Amino acid sequence: MSTLAQKKGFGAVLWDYLTTVDHKKIAILYLIAGGFFFLLGGLEAMFIRIQLAVPNNDFVSAGLYNEILTMHGTTMIFLAAMPLIFAFMNAVMPLQIGARDVAFPFLNSLGFWLFFFGGVFLNLSWFLGGAPDAGWTSYASLSIASEGHGIDFYALGLQISGAGTLIGGINFLVTIINMRAPGMTYMRMPMFTWATFVTSALILFAFPALTVGLFLLIFDRMFGSNFFDPAMGGNTIIWEHFFWIFGHPEVYILVLPAFGIFSEIFAIFSRKRLFGYSSMVFATVLIGFLGFMVWAHHMFTTGMGPIANAIFAVATMAIAVPTGIKIFNWLFTMWGGSITFTTPMLWAIAFIPSFVAGGVTGVMLASAAQDYQYHDSYFVVAHFHYVIVGGVVFALFAGAHLYWPKMFGTMLNEFLGKITFVLFFIGFHLTFFIQHFLGLWGMPRRIFTYLPGQGFETSNMVSTVGAFFMAAAVIILLINIVITSVKNEKVGNDPWGDGRTLEWAIPSPPPFYNFKQLPLIRGLDAYWLEKMEGKKGMSPAEPLGDIHMPNNSFIPFVISFGLFVAAFGAMYRAEHSWGIPVLIVGMLITLGSMFVRSVKDDHGYHIHKEDLEDTNDKGVKA
Amino acid sequence: MANQQPNSGNPRVDIEYRRKKSAEEMRHQVITFALMIFLTIVAFVAAGYEGFSGWFIVPFILILALVQVIFQLYYFMHMSHKGHEAPSLFLYSGAFVGFITIIAFLTVIWW
Numbered sequence: 249m250s251t252l253a254q255k256k257g258f259g260a261v262l263w264d265y266l267t268t269v270d271h272k273k274i275a276i277l278y279l280i281a282g283g284f285f286f287l288l289g290g291l292e293a294m295f296i297r298i299q300l301a302v303p304n305n306d307f308v309s310a311g312l313y314n315e316i317l318t319m320h321g322t323t324m325i326f327l328a329a330m331p332l333i334f335a336f337m338n339a340v341m342p343l344q345i346g347a348r349d350v351a352f353p354f355l356n357s358l359g360f361w362l363f364f365f366g367g368v369f370l371n372l373s374w375f376l377g378g379a380p381d382a383g384w385t386s387y388a389s390l391s392i393a394s395e396g397h398g399i400d401f402y403a404l405g406l407q408i409s410g411a412g413t414l415i416g417g418i419n420f421l422v423t424i425i426n427m428r429a430p431g432m433t434y435m436r437m438p439m440f441t442w443a444t445f446v447t448s449a450l451i452l453f454a455f456p457a458l459t460v461g462l463f464l465l466i467f468d469r470m471f472g473s474n475f476f477d478p479a480m481g482g483n484t485i486i487w488e489h490f491f492w493i494f495g496h497p498e499v500y501i502l503v504l505p506a507f508g509i510f511s512e513i514f515a516i517f518s519r520k521r522l523f524g525y526s527s528m529v530f531a532t533v534l535i536g537f538l539g540f541m542v543w544a545h546h547m548f549t550t551g552m553g554p555i556a557n558a559i560f561a562v563a564t565m566a567i568a569v570p571t572g573i574k575i576f577n578w579l580f581t582m583w584g585g586s587i588t589f590t591t592p593m594l595w596a597i598a599f600i601p602s603f604v605a606g607g608v609t610g611v612m613l614a615s616a617a618q619d620y621q622y623h624d625s626y627f628v629v630a631h632f633h634y635v636i637v638g639g640v641v642f643a644l645f646a647g648a649h650l651y652w653p654k655m656f657g658t659m660l661n662e663f664l665g666k667i668t669f670v671l672f673f674i675g676f677h678l679t680f681f682i683q684h685f686l687g688l689w690g691m692p693r694r695i696f697t698y699l700p701g702q703g704f705e706t707s708n709m710v711s712t713v714g715a716f717f718m719a720a721a722v723i724i725l726l727i728n729i730v731i732t733s734v735k736n737e738k739v740g741n742d743p744w745g746d747g748r749t750l751e752w753a754i755p756s757p758p759p760f761y762n763f764k765q766l767p768l769i770r771g772l773d774a775y776w777l778e779k780m781e782g783k784k785g786m787s788p789a790e791p792l793g794d795i796h797m798p799n800n801s802f803i804p805f806v807i808s809f810g811l812f813v814a815a816f817g818a819m820y821r822a823e824h825s826w827g828i829p830v831l832i833v834g835m836l837i838t839l840g841s842m843f844v845r846s847v848k849d850d851h852g853y854h855i856h857k858e859d860l861e862d863t864n865d866k867g868v869k870a
Numbered sequence: 871m872a873n874q875q876p877n878s879g880n881p882r883v884d885i886e887y888r889r890k891k892s893a894e895e896m897r898h899q900v901i902t903f904a905l906m907i908f909l910t911i912v913a914f915v916a917a918g919y920e921g922f923s924g925w926f927i928v929p930f931i932l933i934l935a936l937v938q939v940i941f942q943l944y945y946f947m948h949m950s951h952k953g954h955e956a957p958s959l960f961l962y963s964g965a966f967v968g969f970i971t972i973i974a975f976l977t978v979i980w981w
Binding site: 421544552 | 878956974977
């Protein structure tokens with residue numbers, strides 16, 4: 249054992265993280281990178297609110313405002329929310345199903361580095377002649393006309409990071425299908441694992457549409473094709489369809505894991521089994537299914553005609569049914585439970601009314617005839633911030649507090665956590681509630697300023713004040729993280745005391761092989777079941793034996809770096825002579841490292857039985 | 871599993887049963903192969919025959935193609951065997967999503 253756990257210098261730790269294929273370390277990488285991009289997107293949000301605080305403001309120019317607005321949306325969706333969700337999926341899902349790692353550890357690492365380099369590439373646009381400025385949706389009529397390289401950064405950067413997300417999604421699917429511990433049937437899987445499963449399926453089916461759309465955009469902008477140019481026989485609406493065929497499932501990709509995290513929280517802190525587990529599973533799958541039938545409700549005003557509009561309106565409203573099932577199940581889970589108001593639970597309780605408010609405005613927007621009034625107004629801005637912040641960001645904060653001990657072995661300070669919650673909750677509603685009315689009063693979205701005397705002044709100022717509350721909340725969370733890390737008070741297996749699922753049965757943070765012996769699952773909420781029968785831990789499902797582990801690898805980093813280099817070559821191909829060579833060199837790096845990976849035999853290594861027996865915990869534990 | 875070779879040392883493996891299964895499997899493959907060749911010939915004949923209009927030939931060949939894909943998946947790629955529930959679920963879901971997309975493009979954009 250002594251060879252496995254030793255103190256390492258900074259360089260060694262850095263190298264360890266650059267090469268790691270361990271799902272728990274990749275989760276931490278996702279958390280750090282996603283957290284960084286979250287701060288970046290938050291900074292952009294603050295600039296937006298400062299610019300709009302007073303009429304006729306010139307804090308930023310119109311062009312720069314478009315870039316900030318575009319990068320706020322793009323960063324928050326692709327580079328903050330998704331990776332942070334992937335962080336929790338990576339950290340928790342394999343533990344919840346009793347697996348020692350994901351199915352393809354190498355691909356897991358590759359997925360992270362692709363996302364990371366794609367995100368860095370996209371953000372380098374700030375320093376290389378201007379960021380993308382056509383909105384996060386990058387509608388083709390705007391993006392084809394956009395000057396400079398902003399949109400090229402968008403298309404290439406998202407293409408690279410999208411490939412990483414797709415790899416991650418497939419990896420999770422295979423893991424959940426193939427690597428569940430003995431006795432872990434589908435209907436005994438924790439709700440967060442179910443959410444991960446459905447989300448990964450959505451990623452598998454939705455991301456190819458984005459990939460195709462982005463390739464068409466890349467070809468239109470960089471290689472002279474005319475898919476989206478009406479003057480040349482193309483059709484600009486095709487981009488919108490491709491984007492939303494991806495984009496609508498994307499919002500469910502974000503919110504389903506959020507539902508999963510909240511389902512865990514409600515059960516843990518109400519000390520009750522999740523109410524209506526099977527209907528929760530059904531609702532999750534149904535939301536995933538319906539998520540593919542509704543994309544055109546983003547395009548009611550493009551002139552699809554009354555029949556198409558009616559079909560998509562009805563399909564959209566149907567989604568309220570499974571979502572309603574979930575809401576009631578959470579309420580019934582709390583009903584009669586022994587509720588403790590911990591920080592995660594506060595977020596979860598605040599999530600219900602906030603998200604329902606966003607859902608109700610969603611049904612309003614789903615009605616095609618009404619949508620003609622709301623379209624492109626601040627009402628829409630208020631709606632999607634209510635569902636994404638009130639749903640996803642609340643879940644990310646809640647999940648960070650809930651799973652922090654499992655990921656790092658220390659508890660975040662509860663008092664500071666509650667202050668974060670109060671400030672953020674107040675700030676969130678202050679910022680976005682008033683925006684419903686701004687929209688109804690006629691303020692269009694995506695404008696960089698407005699004139700005095702239109703009745704928008706007070707409301708915009710209120711909204712900006714709210715944004716500062718949220719910024720303060722995030723700063724307090726960062727302080728909390730620093731304090732907790734410096735104190736470094738380690739906690740045990742089940743720091744919340746009421747853990748129900750498998751991850752709470754093993755140490756925090758878990759050893760790198762997760763489970764010494766795979767646990768035997770005897771029902772839903774497997775660990776709770778054992779605790780209620782007076783047992784300390786899970787019963788093992790196998791005798792103690794050698795554990796096969798994968799070797800670390802630097803190749804995923806190099807593969808991703810090659811694409812990063814190639815993207816620069818592709819972009820500057822037309823105006824610099826070095827473009828083509830750089831493109832070729834980048835592709836050679838990528839393909840060369842893939843070739844090395846293919847021909848080099850890497851069978852991993854074994855942790856021997858004797859090393860596992862060494863540890864001094866008494867009795868047999870899973 | 872009938873598609874595995876009976877080479878394990880397990881005395882409980884019923885080699886007779888395996889053999890019977892394999893023979894049955896082989897018969898199915900030969901029949902399917904013959905049918906697929908036949909369907910291909912039918913498709914060529916349909917395309918070559920002057921009397922049919924394009925409105926008949928195109929859907930007809932598409933249907934034949936669909937049947938061939940199903941033969942391919944179920945008899946040659948062993949999707950009819952046990953243990954293929956998850957792959958077939960995802961295959962059908964993917965086909966469904968693709969189908970919805972194409973239908974929407976045909977009816978909403980290009981109509």
